[in-house]
Amino acid sequence: MPIKLKEYLEAIQGQSLTPAISCEGVELVGAYVSDMLSDVMGSGKEGLAWITIMKHLNVIAVASMTGIPVIVFAKGNVPEAAVIEKAIEEEICLVTSPLTTFELAGILYKLLGL
Amino acid sequence: MAEYWNIDPARQSLVDEFFAQKPEPEVSLDFNIPEKDFNNAGKGSAEVKNLLKRLGIDPEILRRIAVASYEAEINVAAHSVGGKMISNIYDDLIHIRFEDHGPGIADIEQAMIPGFSTADDLVREMGFGAGLGLPNIKKNSDMLHIDSERGKNTVLELIVFFS
Numbered sequence: 671m672p673i674k675l676k677e678y679l680e681a682i683q684g685q686s687l688t689p690a691i692s693c694e695g696v697e698l699v700g701a702y703v704s705d706m707l708s709d710v711m712g713s714g715k716e717g718l719a720w721i722t723i724m725k726h727l728n729v730i731a732v733a734s735m736t737g738i739p740v741i742v743f744a745k746g747n748v749p750e751a752a753v754i755e756k757a758i759e760e761e762i763c764l765v766t767s768p769l770t771t772f773e774l775a776g777i778l779y780k781l782l783g784l
Numbered sequence: 785m786a787e788y789w790n791i792d793p794a795r796q797s798l799v800d801e802f803f804a805q806k807p808e809p810e811v812s813l814d815f816n817i818p819e820k821d822f823n824n825a826g827k828g829s830a831e832v833k834n835l836l837k838r839l840g841i842d843p844e845i846l847r848r849i850a851v852a853s854y855e856a857e858i859n860v861a862a863h864s865v866g867g868k869m870i871s872n873i874y875d876d877l878i879h880i881r882f883e884d885h886g887p888g889i890a891d892i893e894q895a896m897i898p899g900f901s902t903a904d905d906l907v908r909e910m911g912f913g914a915g916l917g918l919p920n921i922k923k924n925s926d927m928l929h930i931d932s933e934r935g936k937n938t939v940l941e942l943i944v945f946f947s
Contacts, residue, residue, distance in 0.1 A: 708912060
């Protein structure tokens with residue numbers, strides 16, 4: 671059963687960095703955890719949250735190319751304003767959370783009942 | 785020049801027909817790819833993706849085209865002194881040709897091995913250079929052709945069919 675991003679945000683002390691686009695209703699069926707962009711290019715797809723600490727502009731391009739709807743920045747990482755603007759333009763939801771990638775993946779796994 | 789071909793056997797005759805006829809594209813888009821300019825590398829692929837989306841291409845096929853094209857564009861920016869991307873769109877397929885100005889690939893078969901990379905530190909810091917670019921292009925295209933040699937330039941072309 672997919673869950674709504676809103677529910678995940680509440681569970682991870684997540685904060686939306688892209689309030690300009692409507693993100694709360696985005697449905698997630700899983701996540702992909704990686705900081706290698708080409709690895710994500712090979713495995714990212716619609717319905718997945720991408721959990722990472724990478725936060726430069728190319729991250730947005732990778733999400734856009736693969737169809738990833740949500741990027742979750744772990745350990746309180748926040749990208750620069752230009753990156754957030756690009757994400758809004760590409761309609762990709764950005765979220766920051768103080769939790770680690772391990773915790774972020776584990777919580778989603780549990781919420782999805784996997 | 786050393787050559788590498790990978791063609792989906794089910795598409796072989798259509799690919800042969802394409803190269804024999806060299807048809808005129810419906811739409812053609814050109815983009816320059818400057819060396820190590822990772823803020824702009826990817827713009828060509830983004831434009832192509834947006835155009836194909838407007839044309840109503842199936843989302844999964846669109847994803848394959850976007851991934852293959854973006855990886856190839858990043859390769860030109862990361863490994864060459866610069867080049868260009870020419871995207872030709874037809875009724876039933878897209879043909880994208882990437883041409884750079886060198887320095888060429890020493891061993892294409894080796895470059896195709898997942899995990900093999902010659903990327904420098906800058907490229908790796910960007911999160912690229914995992915040695916997955918060419919394998920990702922191969923996986924997401926119906927035809928991949930690479931023509932290269934150390935000390936020369938590289939031409940990479942790919943085809944993805946729309947159905």
